[in-house]
Amino acid sequence: GTNEAGESSSTGEGLPDTIKIMSIKEMTGPVSFAGENSTKGIDLAVEQINEQGFLGDTKLEIDLKDASDSTQEAASLATQAVSDKSYSAILGPGLSSQASAISPIAEKGEIPVIYYQAGSDGVLVGDYTYRVTAPAASYYHIIGDYLAEKKVKTAAVLYTSGNPTLTELGEKAVPGVIEENGVTIKRSDTVSNDTQDFTAVTSEIIKADPDAVFLLLLGPQNPRAVSQLKQKGYDGEIIGMTTMGAGNLETAGEDAAGVVWPSNFSARSEVPSTQEFVKAYEEKYGELPNNYAAEGYDAVWLLARGIKEANSADRVAIREGIAKVAAEGFDGAQGPLSFENNDVRVEGVIASWNGSEEVVVTLGDD
Amino acid sequence: MIGWYEANIVLIEATFLNFLLALSIQVPLRVGVFSFAGVGSYGLGAYTAAILTIRYDVPAFVAIGAAVVFAAVVGYLFSLIVARLNGLYLAMATIAFVLIISVLATNGGELTGGANGLYGALSDLTTGGVVAVCVVVAFLLALTERGPLRRRIEAVREDPELSMSMGIGVVTVRQLAFTVSGALGACAGAMNALLRTTVSPEEINFHLIVLALTMVIIGGSRSWMGAFIGAVIFTWLPSMLATTGRWQDVVYGLIIILAAIFMPTGLLGLVQSLYQKLRGRSRTAAPAEPPAEEAVEERAMLQALSGESKEGVR
Amino acid sequence: MTTTETAAPYVLEAEDVAVHYGGIKAVDGFGLRLPPGKIYGILGPNGSGKSTFLAAVTRLVPLTRGRLLLDGKEYHSEPPMKLARKGLARTFQTVRLLPELTVLQNVQLGADINDPRGRLRSWLGRDRPSEAVEEAIERTGLGDVRNAWPTELSYGMARRVEIARALAARPRLLLLDEPTAGMNHSERQEVSELMQKLRDEGLAQLIVEHDVQMMVDTCDHLVAMNFGSLVAEGSPQEVVSHPAVQEAYLGKRWRSHA
Amino acid sequence: MEILINAVTLGSLYLLFALGMSVAWGTIGILNFAHGSTFMFSAMVAYYTVQMVALPMWAMILLGAAVGMVLSVLTQALIFNFILRRNPDLLKAEMQIVVGGIGAASVLLAIAQHYTKSVPFGFSASTFKTTTYQLGAIHISNVQLVILVAAFGLAGLAAWWLKSARAGLALRAIGVNPEVASLMGVDRGRMALGTMAAAGALAGTAGILLTYYLGSIAAETGDSFLISAFAAIILGGIGSVIGVVVGSMILALAETLVVTQLSGTWASAVAFGLIFVVLLFLPRGIFGRKEVRRT
Amino acid sequence: MLEIRDLHVSYGKIEAVRGVSASASPGRITLVLGANGAGKTTTLRAAMGLLPVRSGEVLLDGKPITGRPTHRIVRDGLVLVPEGRQVFAPLTVEENLILGGYTVSKEKAAETMEQVYEMFPILKERRNGPAGLLSGGEQQMLAFGRALMSSPRAMMLDEPSMGLAPTMVESVLSSVRSIADSGIALLMVEQNAEMGLEIADDVVVVARGEVVFSGPAEQARQNSSVVRAFLGEAALSS
Numbered sequence A: 001g002t003n004e005a006g007e008s009s010s011t012g013e014g015l016p017d018t019i020k021i022m023s024i025k026e027m028t029g030p031v032s033f034a035g036e037n038s039t040k041g042i043d044l045a046v047e048q049i050n051e052q053g054f055l056g057d058t059k060l061e062i063d064l065k066d067a068s069d070s071t072q073e074a075a076s077l078a079t080q081a082v083s084d085k086s087y088s089a090i091l092g093p094g095l096s097s098q099a100s101a102i103s104p105i106a107e108k109g110e111i112p113v114i115y116y117q118a119g120s121d122g123v124l125v126g127d128y129t130y131r132v133t134a135p136a137a138s139y140y141h142i143i144g145d146y147l148a149e150k151k152v153k154t155a156a157v158l159y160t161s162g163n164p165t166l167t168e169l170g171e172k173a174v175p176g177v178i179e180e181n182g183v184t185i186k187r188s189d190t191v192s193n194d195t196q197d198f199t200a201v202t203s204e205i206i207k208a209d210p211d212a213v214f215l216l217l218l219g220p221q222n223p224r225a226v227s228q229l230k231q232k233g234y235d236g237e238i239i240g241m242t243t244m245g246a247g248n249l250e251t252a253g254e255d256a257a258g259v260v261w262p263s264n265f266s267a268r269s270e271v272p273s274t275q276e277f278v279k280a281y282e283e284k285y286g287e288l289p290n291n292y293a294a295e296g297y298d299a300v301w302l303l304a305r306g307i308k309e310a311n312s313a314d315r316v317a318i319r320e321g322i323a324k325v326a327a328e329g330f331d332g333a334q335g336p337l338s339f340e341n342n343d344v345r346v347e348g349v350i351a352s353w354n355g356s357e358e359v360v361v362t363l364g365d366d
Numbered sequence B: 001m002i003g004w005y006e007a008n009i010v011l012i013e014a015t016f017l018n019f020l021l022a023l024s025i026q027v028p029l030r031v032g033v034f035s036f037a038g039v040g041s042y043g044l045g046a047y048t049a050a051i052l053t054i055r056y057d058v059p060a061f062v063a064i065g066a067a068v069v070f071a072a073v074v075g076y077l078f079s080l081i082v083a084r085l086n087g088l089y090l091a092m093a094t095i096a097f098v099l100i101i102s103v104l105a106t107n108g109g110e111l112t113g114g115a116n117g118l119y120g121a122l123s124d125l126t127t128g129g130v131v132a133v134c135v136v137v138a139f140l141l142a143l144t145e146r147g148p149l150r151r152r153i154e155a156v157r158e159d160p161e162l163s164m165s166m167g168i169g170v171v172t173v174r175q176l177a178f179t180v181s182g183a184l185g186a187c188a189g190a191m192n193a194l195l196r197t198t199v200s201p202e203e204i205n206f207h208l209i210v211l212a213l214t215m216v217i218i219g220g221s222r223s224w225m226g227a228f229i230g231a232v233i234f235t236w237l238p239s240m241l242a243t244t245g246r247w248q249d250v251v252y253g254l255i256i257i258l259a260a261i262f263m264p265t266g267l268l269g270l271v272q273s274l275y276q277k278l279r280g281r282s283r284t285a286a287p288a289e290p291p292a293e294e295a296v297e298e299r300a301m302l303q304a305l306s307g308e309s310k311e312g313v314r
Numbered sequence C: 001m002t003t004t005e006t007a008a009p010y011v012l013e014a015e016d017v018a019v020h021y022g023g024i025k026a027v028d029g030f031g032l033r034l035p036p037g038k039i040y041g042i043l044g045p046n047g048s049g050k051s052t053f054l055a056a057v058t059r060l061v062p063l064t065r066g067r068l069l070l071d072g073k074e075y076h077s078e079p080p081m082k083l084a085r086k087g088l089a090r091t092f093q094t095v096r097l098l099p100e101l102t103v104l105q106n107v108q109l110g111a112d113i114n115d116p117r118g119r120l121r122s123w124l125g126r127d128r129p130s131e132a133v134e135e136a137i138e139r140t141g142l143g144d145v146r147n148a149w150p151t152e153l154s155y156g157m158a159r160r161v162e163i164a165r166a167l168a169a170r171p172r173l174l175l176l177d178e179p180t181a182g183m184n185h186s187e188r189q190e191v192s193e194l195m196q197k198l199r200d201e202g203l204a205q206l207i208v209e210h211d212v213q214m215m216v217d218t219c220d221h222l223v224a225m226n227f228g229s230l231v232a233e234g235s236p237q238e239v240v241s242h243p244a245v246q247e248a249y250l251g252k253r254w255r256s257h258a
Numbered sequence D: 001m002e003i004l005i006n007a008v009t010l011g012s013l014y015l016l017f018a019l020g021m022s023v024a025w026g027t028i029g030i031l032n033f034a035h036g037s038t039f040m041f042s043a044m045v046a047y048y049t050v051q052m053v054a055l056p057m058w059a060m061i062l063l064g065a066a067v068g069m070v071l072s073v074l075t076q077a078l079i080f081n082f083i084l085r086r087n088p089d090l091l092k093a094e095m096q097i098v099v100g101g102i103g104a105a106s107v108l109l110a111i112a113q114h115y116t117k118s119v120p121f122g123f124s125a126s127t128f129k130t131t132t133y134q135l136g137a138i139h140i141s142n143v144q145l146v147i148l149v150a151a152f153g154l155a156g157l158a159a160w161w162l163k164s165a166r167a168g169l170a171l172r173a174i175g176v177n178p179e180v181a182s183l184m185g186v187d188r189g190r191m192a193l194g195t196m197a198a199a200g201a202l203a204g205t206a207g208i209l210l211t212y213y214l215g216s217i218a219a220e221t222g223d224s225f226l227i228s229a230f231a232a233i234i235l236g237g238i239g240s241v242i243g244v245v246v247g248s249m250i251l252a253l254a255e256t257l258v259v260t261q262l263s264g265t266w267a268s269a270v271a272f273g274l275i276f277v278v279l280l281f282l283p284r285g286i287f288g289r290k291e292v293r294r295t
Numbered sequence E: 001m002l003e004i005r006d007l008h009v010s011y012g013k014i015e016a017v018r019g020v021s022a023s024a025s026p027g028r029i030t031l032v033l034g035a036n037g038a039g040k041t042t043t044l045r046a047a048m049g050l051l052p053v054r055s056g057e058v059l060l061d062g063k064p065i066t067g068r069p070t071h072r073i074v075r076d077g078l079v080l081v082p083e084g085r086q087v088f089a090p091l092t093v094e095e096n097l098i099l100g101g102y103t104v105s106k107e108k109a110a111e112t113m114e115q116v117y118e119m120f121p122i123l124k125e126r127r128n129g130p131a132g133l134l135s136g137g138e139q140q141m142l143a144f145g146r147a148l149m150s151s152p153r154a155m156m157l158d159e160p161s162m163g164l165a166p167t168m169v170e171s172v173l174s175s176v177r178s179i180a181d182s183g184i185a186l187l188m189v190e191q192n193a194e195m196g197l198e199i200a201d202d203v204v205v206v207a208r209g210e211v212v213f214s215g216p217a218e219q220a221r222q223n224s225s226v227v228r229a230f231l232g233e234a235a236l237s238s
């Protein structure tokens, strides 16, 4: 890089002293746990990049902005990033609604954005937007072997219909996976975003007596649905999705022991690049990382690789750099990452709750 | 300045959109109709405009116009259905209306894009267009805040029965309020959908109702200016408070509490009474004195009286 | 006050009017005929149905049965706001002023009826009180409180605003429900004189009031009711000396006076 | 049959939550939008306490009720009381009170979000353990029984007290015209404080019991119940305890039927559609007092 | 004994009452007369603690009650029948009466209620109906009956005969007299001066916030200015 600060941000070649990135976050409000954890992952990645000299003398600088859960705030911050030329890229928010508002702004303002979470369809439009959280549908098929091993013949599906990701899973992906494995679906039920009590619907499910129940619910709904199923005397398999992670099952305690879910990330995964990340994370924070942290970490690394590739702080150049990196893929916290239309793909692991912590299920030695 | 404008364009636009949304609650409130149907119309308008833009690629003003007309008609029909309802019962019915619209949007299949909502509603709507609409709306509403129209609106709100006996068509006024509220709400929703290019069912929820009500009550519920003040405050407050970090939501809540306590007539009312105090003209008028000639007569009598009753007064 | 001469011999006719609330027969077969330019008064004990009858005449409560005619034309299926446009104005037994309008504006509201669409001119600029408003304020002696707010008024003053508001509409028929409640003798006297003056200008009035002396002095004709129906009718003297009226309504004082 | 039991349980949840809100609203005319946050906050305080000391259920209920009472009294004394004092006309103050409640709610919610990060919390550390009994084909848990008994018991108590006690009448009088009520010798400030204390205790109790029953709640749970409670109260008719019981049950039954027979997506639409239709025919709810207004 | 001493009350800048003094001793009725807006209602409301007193004193049995909250004053034994009836419209007639007896024992209240029903049979007929549906006069009866329920030591009445039919005026005023005779101190504002003077013991005339006449009732009846203002020329000549 050059030591010439200031003018360099828009010139084609070479890197300035610092590259500023706006990180739009949900640090307060109902989804603050996601913001909190991804920030830790981001900070770790930035620290590594700056200490390793990954970008030479150039330092990455993250400007953290809290948009809470407001779409308008998020859009406004993105506009500020577009008009303030000192920002080279945006690390996007985790809520789909915010992301879909930001994407057109980014496209028009020509600034690269890397999202984590934000699983809905309308998020990735055009060339400037990338996502490092793989849609659950893309790796959900790994549950097939588990179903076979547990000799699951019948299943019931319960999903939250107010959420785009969960609806997509509940209506298409999961039934597809289930049927491919020769399992019949006995019931499919829906609840809404603000459903609190699952008594009625779990009773109905138990009446149908399936071997496995698929729960595709919002975070706080999971422990409730699991407990209520168990209390009604259900003793079959319970299979969820990533919303089961991140400590959400803790309150269900013993009731939730044995719940499994295909995940894009598990701290217990044996993949070397994951273990490397987990080790560094544990060292820095003294706790195990969750998927939000891993995604934040990967987002920064994707960006850093793109910048290095571009060897420029220019937005358009960075975008092209990211595109090149994405075409090749790399090993990140979530394991080997590849990209499909700007959207990440991972291998996935089956995670499980053993009653007190999250573990990885390895099939065959059960 | 230009830089600031560009960087904050979203908030500037949002101020005007929130202004229209607040008005859609305020207009019925001014005639004593406690209706949140305007928030539902916001949803109707947003979806109508987005669908027209995405599917038929119509110009922005056509999409918005169609949304406004559609929601106004729905508002009118709605007013016919809820004609017998009043007060908080009416409020509940309109909340139900809003939530039903949200559920319909979630379950609307391809038409509404389901839980995903719609995206890619790219149009030629500009900030200038939004401001122009708001200026026209504010001007028209300002006309209802003076002279005979203001008196009638006051009458319908405070005492519908009295209004009837004074020849005011209370039912018509109420229906009109619903219609206008529908149009304003839809206008806000449509313009928001086109500016943000997306709309999702999550947007139309109880929180939007609460926001609209808070803007009106804290800004001032009697005048368009109150709605505007409310819109400015509640659009900009969150980003101003972002500097307070972790506790921003707590501070936000405290500000609302203080406003509720100390501004019974909204910020607008507070400003007005301060202004009047400054000008030394309080709301109170001179004490009632009997008419002039009689006063003289009475004074004479009183003098007579006081003379006679000196001993009587201890 | 302007009056158009009408062919009909009566401004207001009510025939066999009944208003029942479940088992309560508030008005039960009462009627009267009010010729133009006369003051008629209704007397009756508390709860005999006087106010309800006025509400029925102004269409604020639905009729259980009966016929109502204004200038000879039936109107008992028309909505109440149409009546005001036909020249009918009223006051209420309880004071009903609009708290957020000043006295002047409250009175102006009465005059707005003659200007149904609201002149564009007064929307856009000057909103001067019309002649009718000034006259009503002046006649009811409200000049000094014209800019006061209703909550600042004493009870008696508030009653005058009620009357002024009705007068500002320049009605052809005025219904007054206890217009002088809360006023002292000389104040009642003033109101009585005002009503007589208005009659001389051609305004037909129907008054409900418990001050018998004032009613006798003011009215051309009295109607007495009890339990929702007619008890006696005739000239003031006739009615107050009617035994049924004396028994049910007038106190010892009046019986001894008469 | 089981559907019915489940519906009644859900109805009891709504009832427990709505009862305090309904009492405060129907008597002293205070529509407290902070009720949901009070509910949640009490449960949260109990949660942090039980993490330190394993308490039995009754102690948790007492604790929750106490916290709810304190919060509610504070809201009344620091917010509503000031609003009323500056705005003696209850009708005019109504909106102000609603907005003040919204403010109080967001303060409590923000604090809770800050500490819990919106991750659900529950009472698994409590000494109370849920057990399920099986009666034929029907599963019923001990918490479920507690909830049913508590909801109906407390509703009965509230109804009886409002009906027979002179204090209940005084409360209603304050709701009609506070000034004239004071002319009768009613101490408005103390009555209001007392009522809000009771309403807060009910909110706290509900917070504890619901957390036991649901297994866990999150910071936002209080607000999701708020709208259902509002609906139940309106459906039954403001000011009537029987009304809120019936309203809660109808709402719950409708939701349960839709969830099990149709699809959960439509649950709130059908429930609110039902409210809508009921209001069209009974404009003041099922047991609402008729508006007394005459010419 | 109820005593109002040199009372000053103002609304903002406007002084509505400027040094009014009036008193009523047990067993006696003091009649307050005055034109519309003279400050009569203001005086009573301030004495009752409903309006802040700027200066002056209100004494009940020699004990100052100025500045005490209204509900305390009621418990001290002073009640007000407010201007314009003010019944609790949605509550039933009987509930209104029960509230009137809020400060006394249940037995005492039940006893008084029977007396009230005896005095106004229509109230008994309508006991379970909402008070707001009563006619104006019926509501006035209820307001009066409600005040009796608290068995006060002193009572202030703001135009108790307003809206009442002549027979009712007679019966209400004669019961006012008998209440006074039972040893209660009464301060009454009454526009029906003719009837008022008949039962009053003392008279206070207020004009624009000031007392302009104060003396025994006979003296007032002979005072030509008072008579002219409140009874009319006719009464003067007769």
Ligand SMILES: Nc1ncnc2c1ncn2[C@@H]1O[C@H](COP(=O)(O)OP(=O)(O)OP(=O)(O)O)[C@@H](O)[C@H]1O
Binding pocket: C021, C024, C025, C026, C027, C044, C045, C046, C047, C048, C049, C050, C051, C052, C053, C093, D294, E133, E134, E135, E136, E137, E138, E163, E165
């Ligand atoms: N909406 C109503 N519902 C039930 N009863 C009613 C209603 N309106 C009036 N009444 C009853 O009908 C009767 C007549 O009432 P109204 O007000 O007409 O009497 P009034 O003659 O005006 O008496 P007053 O001289 O006391 O004002 C009263 O007994 C009253 O209680």
Ligand SMILES: Nc1ncnc2c1ncn2[C@@H]1O[C@H](COP(=O)(O)OP(=O)(O)OP(=O)(O)O)[C@@H](O)[C@H]1O
Binding pocket: B284, B287, B288, C151, C152, C153, C154, C155, C156, C157, C182, E011, E014, E016, E034, E035, E036, E037, E038, E039, E040, E041, E042, E043
């Ligand atoms: N809330 C108020 N704000 C300002 N001024 C007021 C207020 N209430 C009353 N006044 C004024 O105080 C004066 C005295 O009013 P008050 O009601 O005591 O008269 P009153 O003697 O009872 O008359 P009335 O016989 O008409 O009832 C009047 O001039 C009135 O306009």
Ligand SMILES: [Mg+2]
Binding pocket: C050, C051, C052, C093, C177, E135, E136, E137
């Ligand atoms: Mg009457």
Ligand SMILES: [Mg+2]
Binding pocket: C154, C155, C156, E040, E041, E042, E083
């Ligand atoms: Mg008075």
